[in-house]
Amino acid sequence: MAVVPDFHKRILFSDEAHFWFNGYVNKQNCRIWCEANPQVYVETPLHPEKLTDWSAFWAGGIIGPYFFKNDEGHNLTVNGDRYRAMITNFFIPELNNHDVQELWFQQDGANKSHSSCHNRFIERHVW
Numbered sequence: 001m002a003v004v005p006d007f008h009k010r011i012l013f014s015d016e017a018h019f020w021f022n023g024y025v026n027k028q029n030c031r032i033w034c035e036a037n038p039q040v041y042v043e044t045p046l047h048p049e050k051l052t053d054w055s056a057f058w059a060g061g062i063i064g065p066y067f068f069k070n071d072e073g074h075n076l077t078v079n080g081d082r083y084r085a086m087i088t089n090f091f092i093p094e095l096n097n098h099d100v101q102e103l104w105f106q107q108d109g110a111n112k113s114h115s116s117c118h119n120r121f122i123e124r125h126v127w
Helices: 080-096 116-124
Strands: 011-020 050-058 061-067 104-106
Touching: 061 080
Parallel strands: 011 104
Antiparallel strands: 011 050, 050 061
């Protein structure tokens, strides 16, 4: 196995985050520690409005944020087609603005980024 110099500088990490307009915080992504149990609860709507942001970073910089919205500016949920459109229409053009010789694209483990169709698309666009 060949050693790749500065391999750690060639990994591009990507993920998305949801920002709820009603102030809800996903406790799986954010932990709040306190010394005492506050003994409170907060009611939240079943499907509150939220904004989804996708970003990527590596040693060469940050790409994003990208907000999933339709042509009228309304927030959208992320699915495989929208994720692939973001990769095609936003990520690849943005990445081409950087001096990238060889890069490893590390995606999260969500279904939208691991469909067989999406994986074939990514394989055709190797940097």
